[in-house]
Structure formats: C-alpha cells, structure tokens
Amino acid sequence: MITILDNVLDKDDLKLIHDSLDRGQFYDGAETAGWAAKSVKKNKQWYAEPDLEAELSNTVTRKLVAHPQFSTTTYAKRIAPFLFSESSCSGGYGDHIDDALMGAESIFRADLSCTVFLSDPESYSGGELVFSIGAETLRYKLKAGQAIIYPSTTLHRVEPVTEGVRKVGIIWLESFIRSAEKREILNDLDLARRNIMSTQGKNAAFDQISKSHANLLRLWAET
Numbered sequence: 001m002i003t004i005l006d007n008v009l010d011k012d013d014l015k016l017i018h019d020s021l022d023r024g025q026f027y028d029g030a031e032t033a034g035w036a037a038k039s040v041k042k043n044k045q046w047y048a049e050p051d052l053e054a055e056l057s058n059t060v061t062r063k064l065v066a067h068p069q070f071s072t073t074t075y076a077k078r079i080a081p082f083l084f085s086e087s088s089c090s091g092g093y094g095d096h097i098d099d100a101l102m103g104a105e106s107i108f109r110a111d112l113s114c115t116v117f118l119s120d121p122e123s124y125s126g127g128e129l130v131f132s133i134g135a136e137t138l139r140y141k142l143k144a145g146q147a148i149i150y151p152s153t154t155l156h157r158v159e160p161v162t163e164g165v166r167k168v169g170i171i172w173l174e175s176f177i178r179s180a181e182k183r184e185i186l187n188d189l190d191l192a193r194r195n196i197m198s199t200q201g202k203n204a205a206f207d208q209i210s211k212s213h214a215n216l217l218r219l220w221a222e223t
C-alpha cells in the first residue's frame with residue numbers, strides 16, 4: 001500500500017527547513033548507498049554540524065509523526081533519522097531496493113520508506129519517484145510539504161532531474177506489523193470505524209470493528 005500524506009509541512013516549516021539546509025552542504029550521495037545501489041545513486045546527501053543535523057531531523061520527524069494518518073498507516077516501532085538529499089544536473093537514483101537491515105549501532109529492519117518532498121514541483125523537471133509493481137509503473141511528483149510512504153520491499157527509482165533542484169527528506173522505519181497485507185487490513189478497519197463514528201456516532205458496529213482492530217493488532221504486533 002502506498003500512502004500520500006498531505007500538509008505534513010506548511011510554508012513556515014518549509015522555509016525553516018530550507019534555511020537549515022543552506023547552513024550545511026550536499027556531498028556525493030553514493031557514500032550512503034549499499035554496494036549494489038552505489039552504481040545508480042546519482043544524488044547528493046546533506047551534511048552539517050551534528051547538532052544541526054539532529055535538530056533538523058527531529059523537527060521533520062515530529063511533524064511527520066504528528067500527521068493524523070502516520071500512525072495508522074505505519075504502526076511505527078523504530079524510525080531512523082532523516083536523510084536530506086538533493087538531485088540536479090541529471091542526477092537521480094536508478095532502480096534499486098532499499099536495504100532490509102539498516103543502522104549502525106542499533107540495527108533495525110526497514111519495512112517502510114518515506115519521502116517528504118521539499119521543493120515546489122514546478123521548480124524542477126524530472127525527479128519523479130517511480131515504483132515498479134509487477135506490470136504496473138506508478139509515478140509520483142508531489143507538492144512541497146507532502147509525503148509518500150511506501151513498502152521498502154518495492155523496486156523504485158528517482159528519475160533524473162534535468163532542470164532545477166529537487167530536495168527531499170527520507171526516512172526508513174520498522175513497523176510493529178511486518179506484513180504489508182496485515183498493515184493494510186488494520187488500516188482499512190481503522191478507517192471503517194472512524195467512518196462509522198463520523199456518520200453514525202459510537203454504535204454497536206463501531207464497537208465490533210474497534211474490537212477486531214485492537215485484537216488483530218494484539219495478535220500481530222511484534223514488540
């Protein structure tokens with residue numbers, strides 16, 4: 001399941017983030033790629049003073065986690081720090097699969113990947129995030145401040161940016177629910193009970209679906 005989150009960041013957040021990014025520098029991104037992805041990673045990665053890196057990562061993480069759809073989409077257990085990257089001058093990131101295990105000191109399983117778009121889509125050409133799912137190809141070029149969450153199991157790429165500059169923030173996370181199918185079932189049940197609550201109020205159907213949702217979560221969560 002691919003989910004788009006609207007309005008993760010507002011205009012003021014974006015201004016603050018771009019100002020912070022200007023206080024660091026973007027370097028060759030191949031360094032942060034696994035051995036196979038290195039050959040196709042043609043973007044640049046942001047580095048700054050450790051305090052600034054941590055502050056910016058925390059700011060964007062707080063915004064993302066506060067989004068009403070985030071927790072019910074991800075069931076996040078562990079969230080990696082944000083990486084910020086820039087693609088320009090025909091840079092992008094060719095077809096690849098994100099690593100299954102990530103982290104240096106504390107290793108976690110990457111179940112979900114998330115890109116937060118930071119640049120106005122009109123300001124650059126190319127740069128679509130493309131997923132190959134069986135015979136289907138899905139292409140996304142989102143507004144600044146929107147985020148997309150996708151299973152890390154998906155083959156994906158970022159098309160070369162032929163004009164302008166594309167900046168994004170990226171995180172990976174481990175979910176309490178490893179299986180994408182199970183996450184989708186939980187997400188559907190949660191949406192259904194919220195729908196009942198807003199249209200009919202708290203009735204017997206709401207209670208039954210809430211019970212199923214909570215008890216499936218209890219059965220499936222890997223703590």
Ligand SMILES: O=C(O)CCC(=O)C(=O)O
Pocket residue numbers: 085093098115129156157158168170
């Ligand atoms: O820039 C993006 O939207 C995704 C980048 C990506 O796939 C990665 O860093 O693994």
Ligand SMILES: [Fe+2]
Pocket residue numbers: 096097098113156
């Ligand atoms: Fe990726």
